[in-house]
Amino acid sequence: MRPAILDGLNPEQRRAVCYERGPLLIFAGAGSGKTRVIVHRAAYLIENGVVPSDILCLTFTNKAAQEMKTRLRGILGTETSGVWAGTFHAFGAWFLRHEAHHVGYTRSFQIYDEADQRSLIAKCMKELNLKTERGIDATIAWIANISRDTLRDISKIPHRLRFDPLPVIALYEQKKRDFGVFDFADLLTVPSSVLTAMPPVRSRYQNRFQHILVDEYQDTNTAQYTLLMQLISQEANITVVGDDDQSIYGWRGADVGNILRFKDDFPGAEVIILEQNYRSTEDILEAASSLIANNLYREPKRLRAARGKGSRGLEIRELYDDEQEAASLAHTVDELIASGKSPAEIGVFYRINALSRLVEEAFVRRGIPYKVYGGIRFYERREIKDVLAYLRIIANPKDEEALSRCINTPPRGIGEKTLSELQRFARSRGKPTALILKEALEHSVVRGAAARGLKEFLSLVQVCSSGGAGSDIADMIEVIIERSGIKRSLEGELDGPDRLMNIRELMSSASGQTDLTRYLEEKALMSAMDVDAGDAVSVMTLHMSKGLEFDHVFILGVEEGLLPHSRSMDTSLDIEEERRLLYVGITRARRDVVLSWARVRAMYGRESFQIPSAFLAEICHST
């Protein structure tokens, strides 16, 4: 046995790492070395003869998966790329690349993100002659998603629509099939149904993955749970790790019950509880514990501190207004950096993305290097989506959503009317619109300015599809932005230079890659979390902070209505999740935490008077 694998582990951790076969449940409190245990367990398995490709490791973010593989390589010093590590959604996508033909898809399917989904739903509503009020597409998307995430009937999902969304969702499902695309929920439910319906496929995958490790198990939803159960073989070499106190995705269908019921799913499962906290100083831990103790729905437990008192510990700051709050934050961060701290050891969290602006402004003013995670995600930017739409239509001509996004971007005379003419023509031929464009021109379905524009568009797509633009995706993008006129039209825009820079960034990330389908899949599943900050202060939502740690943590806007958020104060369960959110934030800190709140805060342009979060009192009573 390589000593490094068991070195420095406490008895419980060691027991978890060395557990031989069968189901294993690890309750791992914040900072108790969860990642360490997973990585070492995988290393232990490999060291003991398990082939890396027999191991499936499901994590919450791609970054966590990457981290795990890097650390694994660090311990074993050998190539471990055979370990399949990624998110449930990434796994679903990978599975479907191989098995989509069972459900009538090709392996070059596209994955629709939320924006694509909403836009397609809006189209369905139009087709059904329903009037599309503001935000209604988002509501229906939500219903369509949550019903599949929780495996509930659409009719069982409570909503306040004045009509039945079922026909819309049915049409949406139909169109997805026609276009050959999947949405996020499909990535979980479709693999699950393929595995259920096809025993030979099921046993093939069960055979392949002899050992399954699942991180953040408390945040799995019913669809993920069901998929997982299909993958587990008779032997049930399944290890799940989680912490019910850190369940913060209930609104997305996560069911803490999954982890609490594990013992029922697998009678005789080994249960190991990691309560020794190696991360935070004692006073931080005390504050966190007294806060979370107010939750009723949890397994009672107590983290033990392995570290002593911190320099500052926990501080609560009351500020006059949000500007002051940001200024005070920037001031303290400045001092920390001046005293030799690395910006990378500082984390700033808040409940809603909207708060990032003030932080950015204050940091810019002081010249503090920072990186904001989340918010408007890179791949959701207009210019990026435009370029990707071209790539998508090249990869999959059936993707009507992509076509309607790029066929007139930038404007080239092909309006709504021309497009629907083309679509009608396509339907009469029983082919995807993108494939009848040439025919349509020959038959003069379109004429005049529209025909000129269409010719341009068609020749561009043909050049790329036929490889005339080279096989490197970066070169392809270059051709696209030149010939489509995207570049020229951006040059005339106010924030054009920024947008062009984003496209350049996209190109450099694509450079050297040639597999278009695979590239697009990566982009579709990539989250803002998956890049590294470098030497900068990390700024993000509390949700994003899960799984990370910093010496110094600042949490802003700890006020009633914001944390707990006003939209999450209906039930005591909602409040408990909000409390867990703050708990997660506090337990990210190694040395000290500053919680701040402002008496006056600008909300939608008007000032609002705030009162401190009730959670602050729950922390103070004990300290």
Place this chain on the structure above:
DNA sequence: ATTAGCCATGTTTTT
């Protein structure tokens, strides 16, 4: 077909 500009409107968290 396109775009400028007005109005209303509504705000969580993300794979």
Place this chain on the structure above:
DNA sequence: CATGGCTAAT
């Protein structure tokens, strides 16, 4: 505030 949908003008 900032986004989005709509109207009116080109």
